[in-house]
Amino acid sequence: MDHLDALESQSIYIFREAFNRFDRLAMLWSLGKDSNVMIWLAKKAFFGHMPFPSLFCDTGKKFPEMYDFRDRYAAEWGLNLILRDCPPIEEIDPTLPPAARSAARKTEALKRAIAEFDFQAVIAGIRRDEEPTRAKERVFSPRGTDANWNFKDQPPEFWDQYKTDFAPGTHVRIHPILHWTELDIWRYIRREGIPVVPLYYTRNGKRYRSLGDMDITHPVASEAATIDEIIAELEQTSVPERSGRAMDSETEDAFERLRTAGYM
Amino acid sequence: MSDKTQDATQGAVPLTIVIVGHVDHGKSTLVGRLIHDTGSMPDGKLAAIKAMSEKRGMPFEWAFLLDAFQAERDQGITIDTTQIRFRTQTRPYLIIDAPGHKEFLKNMITGAAAASAALLVIDAVDGVQEQSRRHGYLLHLLGIRQVTVVVNKMDLAGYGAERFAEVEGDIRRYLGSIGVTPAFVVPVSAREGDNIASRSAAMPWYTGPTVTEALDRCTMPPSVDELPLRLPVQDVYKFDQRRIIAGRIESGRLRVGDTLLFSPSNKTARVASIEAWGAAAPVTQVSAGQSVGITLDEQIFVERGQIVSHVESAPFETNVFRARLFWLGHAPLTRGRQYKMKLATGEFPVEVQQVESVIDVADLSAGDTAAVERNDVAEIVLRCRSMLAVDEFIANPRTGRFVLVEGYDIVGGGIISMDGYPDQRGQRTVVSTNIHAVESRVSMEDHWLKNHHKSGVIWLTGLSGAGKTTLALALEHELHRRGYQVYVLDGDNIRHGLSADLGFSPDDRAENIRRVGEVSKLFAQAGVIVVTAFISPYRADRDHVREIAGELFHEVYVKADVATCESRDPKGLYKKARAGEIKDFTGISAPYEAPEAADLVIDTSDQSIDQSVAMLLDYVGTRFTMDTKQAAKG
Numbered sequence: 001m002d003h004l005d006a007l008e009s010q011s012i013y014i015f016r017e018a019f020n021r022f023d024r025l026a027m028l029w030s031l032g033k034d035s036n037v038m039i040w041l042a043k044k045a046f047f048g049h050m051p052f053p054s055l056f057c058d059t060g061k062k063f064p065e066m067y068d069f070r071d072r073y074a075a076e077w078g079l080n081l082i083l084r085d086c087p088p089i090e091e092i093d094p095t096l097p098p099a100a101r102s103a104a105r106k107t108e109a110l111k112r113a114i115a116e117f118d119f120q121a122v123i124a125g126i127r128r129d130e131e132p133t134r135a136k137e138r139v140f141s142p143r144g145t146d147a148n149w150n151f152k153d154q155p156p157e158f159w160d161q162y163k164t165d166f167a168p169g170t171h172v173r174i175h176p177i178l179h180w181t182e183l184d185i186w187r188y189i190r191r192e193g194i195p196v197v198p199l200y201y202t203r204n205g206k207r208y209r210s211l212g213d214m215d216i217t218h219p220v221a222s223e224a225a226t227i228d229e230i231i232a233e234l235e236q237t238s239v240p241e242r243s244g245r246a247m248d249s250e251t252e253d254a255f256e257r258l259r260t261a262g263y264m
Numbered sequence: 265m266s267d268k269t270q271d272a273t274q275g276a277v278p279l280t281i282v283i284v285g286h287v288d289h290g291k292s293t294l295v296g297r298l299i300h301d302t303g304s305m306p307d308g309k310l311a312a313i314k315a316m317s318e319k320r321g322m323p324f325e326w327a328f329l330l331d332a333f334q335a336e337r338d339q340g341i342t343i344d345t346t347q348i349r350f351r352t353q354t355r356p357y358l359i360i361d362a363p364g365h366k367e368f369l370k371n372m373i374t375g376a377a378a379a380s381a382a383l384l385v386i387d388a389v390d391g392v393q394e395q396s397r398r399h400g401y402l403l404h405l406l407g408i409r410q411v412t413v414v415v416n417k418m419d420l421a422g423y424g425a426e427r428f429a430e431v432e433g434d435i436r437r438y439l440g441s442i443g444v445t446p447a448f449v450v451p452v453s454a455r456e457g458d459n460i461a462s463r464s465a466a467m468p469w470y471t472g473p474t475v476t477e478a479l480d481r482c483t484m485p486p487s488v489d490e491l492p493l494r495l496p497v498q499d500v501y502k503f504d505q506r507r508i509i510a511g512r513i514e515s516g517r518l519r520v521g522d523t524l525l526f527s528p529s530n531k532t533a534r535v536a537s538i539e540a541w542g543a544a545a546p547v548t549q550v551s552a553g554q555s556v557g558i559t560l561d562e563q564i565f566v567e568r569g570q571i572v573s574h575v576e577s578a579p580f581e582t583n584v585f586r587a588r589l590f591w592l593g594h595a596p597l598t599r600g601r602q603y604k605m606k607l608a609t610g611e612f613p614v615e616v617q618q619v620e621s622v623i624d625v626a627d628l629s630a631g632d633t634a635a636v637e638r639n640d641v642a643e644i645v646l647r648c649r650s651m652l653a654v655d656e657f658i659a660n661p662r663t664g665r666f667v668l669v670e671g672y673d674i675v676g677g678g679i680i681s682m683d684g685y686p687d688q689r690g691q692r693t694v695v696s697t698n699i700h701a702v703e704s705r706v707s708m709e710d711h712w713l714k715n716h717h718k719s720g721v722i723w724l725t726g727l728s729g730a731g732k733t734t735l736a737l738a739l740e741h742e743l744h745r746r747g748y749q750v751y752v753l754d755g756d757n758i759r760h761g762l763s764a765d766l767g768f769s770p771d772d773r774a775e776n777i778r779r780v781g782e783v784s785k786l787f788a789q790a791g792v793i794v795v796t797a798f799i800s801p802y803r804a805d806r807d808h809v810r811e812i813a814g815e816l817f818h819e820v821y822v823k824a825d826v827a828t829c830e831s832r833d834p835k836g837l838y839k840k841a842r843a844g845e846i847k848d849f850t851g852i853s854a855p856y857e858a859p860e861a862a863d864l865v866i867d868t869s870d871q872s873i874d875q876s877v878a879m880l881l882d883y884v885g886t887r888f889t890m891d892t893k894q895a896a897k898g
Contacts, residue, residue, distance in 0.1 A: 135330075151343075159377055238305070239306070
């Protein structure tokens, strides 16, 4: 087994644990490269099937290319897609800095969908190398009754024995690609031929490394027009992946606050 | 770093390293330094750390690279484990930073359990402290064999060789006593960058490797392809018409056509196919680490938690085993408490049968065994209601370890040892299948009517020297005098004949008891009261005889404590056992499991032989007498 095989196998194991342990389970699909890799891994885990719904929380501010991608691949991949609109900004905590407040709309939509479908577990495509609070995450990460993340008292998690027992009213976030890096994702996309939104490729000297809402996501300078060129670029860069995501760094603890309140 | 270096290490599997040690000895600072000095720091991060430090009125704080939470930075303490990557010229690394505070031991274990090698950080001024020892001990328990000690803050110790030698001596002595030999002991100053990625000018007396050089000399974890096949069943899918058994191969290899054994159900079937979505060509062989799906040639019952192996290399099958445990629960673990055990993909209810020792990791002394408190390490015996398939940790870590769950939470982890316990594989399987029981025309009840008493097996169990043989012979004599059909099966006599081929290993003991059980049953069916005198230390074995003999089985516990038996020592065996001349001696070096619900308990430590025999005669009088209705039928 090479490195990608090992990563894939571990993710499949996590998907199968999730599906075995929870009846009411959904996967977040953000249309980004990571969540497309997740769908691919799920299909491998379940021999071509997607045995739970995919949830898309629409901020209404995604790029047009992303909506096109959604409509095409939801059909092609045979997804059971649940679409929910995010609530307007006025309903969100006004003490958050502007970009974080905007991003928190997604948390609110997710909480409402969890309540509506009574989901016990939600699969999310975060990775440890993206951001320091995500680096401290568990694979099976418990959330309180208000979807809050109690990072000061996370459960022990070792030997692939995950926390699978929960008090009523709480839920769990499951992170099947927590152990992957951005480079791993692109190398896997190349090996498997997984489709991605074209915004990742250069246009006028710039490309997106991470996709979010149009108003709070910025492209980075890049000439990478193919997957090979993206990989070559990432092998050399020391620019962080999420440097174009405004809500991460507005204040020292903006992203921590977002995540503690239930953001992915 | 040169482009050529990056090419060489890109795409390689990273080596996972955990950084452990006492609180405030500088683990997070060391990691910050490693990242910086190997050129792995992301853009903007140094400026961000500088801002965070200034905001708190502190000098530049390397630890802020990893301490992602406000609370961690404000309190200057690492709460949870985190991961970060860097590369040397040799290979990529995944660094796990583990908290050193005792309160966060669960997080330390969460981080350390994933590592292949460890850096144990010790403050040169503060020296070896409680968590230095505890972490050292836990690394060993978790199976991490590659340990390098980093003596940090040498700048505060004046870069002195003498102080370094003291600390090095202390930690080498402690680690040596638990069987760990550190690969290297490196003097560093993480804050100043001495001996991290480059050699320190301040410590010319040190000639060993730097931290990165020490890491580069670690080896990758060995492949487990060559171990026996273990595939814990994770799920069974019926998406299409196919019934696919899914799971991850923890060790060994599996090929299409292999005959597989499912434990503990002991069913076998052959691999019809290996399923894979999107595979270019049919898959015919898979090996350790792969998450797979297989179909079988026969529709045998398969469920999550079973362990798949090849027939000739099956896991242990048992309902009782020893474990070395680290306890994370808020409530103490005590004898008799019940937990849910998770082993591979299985979940089983277990009970703590015994707390054999509690280990104080600071000085390795034995503590009070009444309760295992949070963060303690202990040796315990666990019992499960049903049979389960396990391996010894030293033979196969992946299926030789487990966690305990109480309520909603994981409260401890342990590694399995079968020392002193029988391997019950195959015992319950009837090997000869071409045999039909003969139906005799003279029934057992006919024998009873003729003898004017019932028959059965009076099974005396107890320590050597408790008085089993003495009582058996006295009882035989008294019953014979009263006209009963009675016969004594004694351990020593059986071992000279029927079981002359068996030794005293747990396996052999189990087989000996099985034979005695079968023979006793035949005697009892012939109308005889059989009195047996065997130590029969394992509850599972006696339960097995009870299964064989059914209602004819009467369990009598001949009770006397070890001290009493040792003072009697009629055969001089205790003396030999104490001298180490006899291995696996019950009560000394092998366990005795007292009956939980014996039909009769005779305490020989505080009554005479006559009194004990009287109790037995009284028992026979009530339980082996024909009732009048049965007698009238004759």
